[in-house]
Amino acid sequence: MNALIQPGAELDLDAFVQLRRDIHQAPELGGDTPLTADLVASRLEAWGYEVHRGIGGHGVVGVLRRGEGGRRLGLRADMDALPMQEKNDFAHASHIPGRMHACGHDGHTAILLAAAWRLTREPRFNGTLNLIFQPDEEGLCGARAMMEDGLFQRFPCDAIFALHNMPGIPVGTAVVQSGPTMASSERVGLHIKGRGGHGAMPELAVDPIPVLASLINAIQTIKSRNLAVEEYAVISIGTVAAGTVYNIIPDDARMLVSVRTDTPATRRKINQRLEEIVRGHEQLFGVEIELEITQLAPALVNSEAETELLRTSLTPLFEPGLVLPRAAKVMGTEDFAWMLTEVPGCYFMLGNGEGEFHGCSVHNPHYDFSDALVRIGSDCWVKLAEDYLA
Ligand SMILES: [Zn+2]
Ligand SMILES: [Zn+2]
Missing domain, CATH: 3.40.630.10 (Zn peptidases)
Structure with a gap:
């Protein structure tokens, strides 16, 4: 030195x-x-x-x-x-x-x-x-x-x-x-809780995997359908995880999402939409979904x-x-x-x-x-x- x-x-x-x-x-x-x-x-x-x-x-x-x-x-x-x-x-x-x-x-x-x-x-x-x-x-x-x-x-x-x-x-x-000037960053975790079972008897289980698939699509619509052109945002699904082998319906599924925006107002709008999508999926599929939003920086x-x-x-x-x-x-x-x-x-x-x-x-x-x-x-x-x- x-x-x-x-x-x-x-x-x-x-x-x-x-x-x-x-x-x-x-x-x-x-x-x-x-x-x-x-x-x-x-x-x-x-x-x-x-x-x-x-x-x-x-x-x-x-x-x-x-x-x-x-x-x-x-x-x-x-x-x-x-x-x-x-x-x-x-x-x-x-x-x-x-x-x-x-x-x-x-x-x-x-x-x-x-x-x-x-x-x-x-x-x-x-x-x-x-x-x-x-x-x-x-x-x-x-x-x-x-x-x-x-x-x-x-x-x-x-x-x-x-x-x-x-x-x-x-x-x-x-x-x-x-x-x-720079974006906010938050980490969004979703935990879908269904009920596992045998792949041959899906009627006895509550399969979280179709819920996961549907959520992937629904989350894409936040930027494309809910935000105006001048509202900057990036929403990227970084990980999805569920299941072990081909013939077991898993108990649960998880997803991690990165959300970036350039104003607090856009951030609030996205988070509100995430909440609505998650609650809608709970009703539609009969599962429970934990939504955890962690703000890393504004x-x-x-x-x-x-x-x-x-x-x-x-x-x-x-x-x-x-x-x-x-x-x-x-x-x-x-x-x-x-x-x-x-x-x-x-x-x-x-x-x-x-x-x-x-x-x-x-x-x-x-x-x-x-x-x-x-x-x-x-x-x-x-x-x-x-x-x-x-
Ligand atoms: Zn750096
Ligand atoms: Zn630096």
Whole structure:
């Protein structure tokens, strides 16, 4: 691991590029990020931040106050990697088999640390800066764990922002979009309880398999028949399971479904329709069906005022026309959505580059974060802090 970057040192972003590569070599998974959290906390402490460790597990918050201003700004980075084998062979590739920073959270952490350091050297802001480093974004549990541990009660924020790199669009491009930006995600479990019996005597049993087949078809009609064109949703049946051998009617059958939407209203509509379809099938087939809906993350909705403020703040940093509205609809999910349910703010994207290497998709074994974003991203955070806490 590289040495502590001293608070009075010359502005040297290369040190943060090295820091990013150090984090890349030693990925940690899910909520289990003690070394990365310690690296973050020890640097913030060395630079004079008031540091709070162990929030919701390994979450870290660094607080810096300047002047008499009452405004409080939250900036958030994620720290966790993915359980996959890296297939890159450059010097900073993962040292740990089966673990890889394939989503660029190593870069997001380095960007926020670079901004943290620069904001102690160029403290042209007036108010409170809360820098939030969260574990377990990929598992969609880290943000909630920190919130359940009192994140916004202990460190109140008037607005909160986060960024993610985006392969496939050029470095030097930002995507800033108000309103629904990322999808909600829920896991829906259905358990059909019939009555098993001999395959030769179906009249003595209550067969759950025709019910399963009928449910598969009925669920397809939610998107095609119940939602309007502008209501975005993806409903995918991921598993169905029933029975053992050809001549036994099983007792029960199960199904797991993934539901993604981009607004709470569409989500409510889908869940209501699921409920109606399930209760209808109970009546029609004389079975009992357990319906279990688990919300993994809500839709990510950027608030209008904070998005506009961010766009205005970032525009001078980019070439004309390169702060873009949304590029394409994504139905991926982001844990930061939980934080935006309590505090208004904006989640935006920075182009990670195009072509075979830096254009390679996140969660791919050949992905790597583009080091050019350490400067661009920290420019964004420093400028936003100066503008929001003016
Ligand atoms: Zn990811
Ligand atoms: Zn990510």
